[in-house]
Amino acid sequence: MEQIDRRWVYLLVGLAVVIPFIIPMKFPVSVSPEAQSFYDAVEALPDSCTVMLVFDYYPSTVAETEPMAVVGARHLFRKHCKIITLTNIPYGAPSMAESVTRRVAAETGKEYGKDFVNLGYKYGYVSVLKGMGQSIESIFPTDNSGTPLSELPMMDSITNYRQISFIFEVADNATADYWISIVNAGYGVPMGVAMTAVMAPKYYAYVGSKQIVGLLGGMKGAAEYEILLGQPDTAFRGMDIQSLVHFLIIAFVIVGNIAFFVGRAQRRKGRAA
Amino acid sequence: MSTRLITVLLILLFSFDRAFAQNPDDIFRTDRLNALVFVVIFSVAILLYTRWAKQGKPLFLRKIAGLQAVEEAVGRATEMGRPVLYVPGIDELDQIETIAGVSILGRVAKITAQYDTPLMVPVRYPLVYAAAQEVVEQSYVEMGKADAFDRDAVRYVAGEQFAFTANVNGYMMRERPATNIYMGAFFAESLLLAETGNAAGSIQIAGTAKPEQLPFFIAACDYTLMGEELYAASAYLSHEPLMLGGLKGQDFIKIIIVILIVIGVILASFNVSDRFLGLFEAV
């Protein structure tokens, strides 16, 4: 009992993930205070202000992060905010930023260059974050596809962080920490962080110190924001499976511990005898 | 020499700006005075302790419980006649965690040299490979076992994270080392390594500063050095003045932080803290 072929465990997990696809349950999703305050802060932004939507995630975590980027873009476009997207991740993020914003822009009829701009990627987050404090154009002379910023009408009135009203950071790594310590602390731009579940516990400390307005943690966080926006989507649909697998894993912990304690008691008895 | 040159240059720069500025606020960020004071106190503390450490002043560091466990675990491998596996993390040599991992490896290699226990050190980066190789050889020489030093003990395994992990896991299942020690920077593979080692029945000791990986080490290993304990352990073992001085300086600052927090809490509880809290405003 203490040692079984791990492939049986894998099989059970596989089943727990696939079954809810066939039988969806659609349990209601509650909203945490941290997601609510995040949403409220975005909602309170003045119409048609400029916001940075940062795609600091790798393709490996799209299941958790992309729904957050989508809700971010959706909410901001709904408020007619102008969006600047950029990334500090060299793998894939520039094109993910492009495809997510274009897809959401199509829903609301927004136009590239007028309503949103994708700056893409530059090496070295420290230099990029700090450098934009003086001039965005010196760091990103062109947008992701090579058009000079001066040819994009939206960028006319934007020099540096002074013209940015909010930073909506979507991250799966510690880059978010430096947005907080370098940009928020150094330039006072308010920000919210949407992040993978693995990162979430740490960022409660930054919510507590009011350095970020709120946090979205993992797929659940994305589902919460989808509910707030009134448009349930991929993350919400994932919640059923998430529930089932969590129960399965908790069951594994319990059964494993029972086996361990029973086994230990037997070994002790064996030794005594 | 270079210090003076730079200082003169900087002073020239300021006087130039000062001459042309209408308003001193256009030059100095007086609102950041608190940060300036903090940076200066911090730097002085670190440098003073580093100097004292270099001069050989006795600086006390408490014993780290996990270190005892390392020695016992290596001893166990000797009794069983099976190898010791040591993974110095999977990050580059420019990370403090890796440096700490390599320096603890030096101590472990001394024990394995002493008892002629086989040692296996898989690494993921060429620079770490060179450093680990050097440290292990040095330890064997110091213990007078230069001829027992196995050139293949330190092995460059693979550059890709999961390829590296798969390889090390394969080694664990085949060779069944008596003791696995993981010290350094670990990421998602922490669980894979510790779980496989657990299945192979090895005694496991881990140490990393990544809080999100620590739960898995704590759950699956027999002993875990958490966070800064890893650095303290390596400073304790190596007695390298650089590490020791840095650690002591940080300790000193921590005490100041705790005292300030206590004062702040007392003032806040009596509702007279506004000016004091203002001292910590980051702008």
Place this chain on the structure above:
Amino acid sequence: MRTAAPVFVAFASGLILVVAFFFNEETTTIGKLSHQLLDWVIIVGGFTLLLGLVSITRVNWAAVKRRSDGWIYKLFTIIAIFVTAIPSVLSPDWSPLFGRARGSIFDWLFNYLQAPMMATMFATLAFYIASAAYRAFRARNAEATILLLTATLVMLWRVPIGEALLNLLPGNIPDLINTYVMNGANLAVQRGIIVGAALGAASMSLRIILGIERTYMGKG
């Protein structure tokens, strides 16, 4: 020269950035100078990413030449490198397949090979976590028990069905978890760890600027 030059460069560039922080970045010369340096770092640092390419090609090519174990796989690595890299540096003016834009070879390989593989690598971890839950996570002692109990509560609380279950019990457990566990004990510990790590990073930075810490330069 071989040591003095790098130490001097690290000192000068580090000091300028530290001092500039306390000056107005937009109006003072030192502020502008600091931003010039940051801009340069982006360029210099960009080259380091190309170093990786040289290393991986050298290692794999050596294995192919020696026909060592699994050399045929390594050949595929090399092919993959060049199939991605070469079209991406050719001008998109010549063919829509070149460059990095939508519809280029580079973009296609990324979207349909690389991205799904990256996601799959991490997805396999769910299986390992489940198996570890069964084998490794034991309430061996008081500390491990606290860890496991908190973990179980958090796992329940973060999913809709679990939350519904907790709500069946008396006392508003989900709220208590959020307030006292996440925003209480967890927040406090994270804060302690953040402060400790920040002090460590600052102390490392100080030693790099002053040239005391040179491990990053390698030996010799």
Place this chain on the structure above:
Amino acid sequence: MELLQIWVMAFFTLALFSFLYKDNPVYKLAEHIFAGLTAGYQVGLIWDTIILQKLWDPMIGAGQWQLLVPGVLGVFMFARFWPRISWLSRISLAFVMGTTAGVFLVTELHGRVLPQMQWTMLALGGENGFAATILAIIVVIGVISTLIYFYFSKEHTGIFGGAAKVGIWFIMISFGAHFGYTVMGRVSLLIGRVQFLVEDWIGSFSTIF
């Protein structure tokens, strides 16, 4: 074309999942192609975003010749492949490390330690009410005992040892939270892959069969 894309994605997804059963040649092939693609990807990105946009165009196009400095430092990076001049690469590295360290030394203390200290100075009691006071006590004790646990200049004995013991309990609660959240994250990533396999790949069967 779309069908081909979905099948290519499905092939490589399943190839990597197959390792769960056991190591096999298809997995190895996928793994090696994967390593090559990642390395090749950086070339395209750096060539365009750094070499062209930030170095070549401004220098040749706009005559910003001061960019020769970072250009030369960048080329120095490659000196490490020739032992005789490899020391040149240290200058470039020192430049990157020095500048970054200059930013970190200040911002870590200013942007992290100061605000975290400030927000730990919470009022105990007063008009905030009972619940807020309990929470404040938890936070203050938690922060201080964690800092004490990671204080190395004194043995963990007496009152100090007691505080460290409290610290370790707090730390275990926090690690439990990390654990729970990590499980959640890993499961989400698996869901993402299965969503693709079930909805897109199996969905595409109907167009073929």
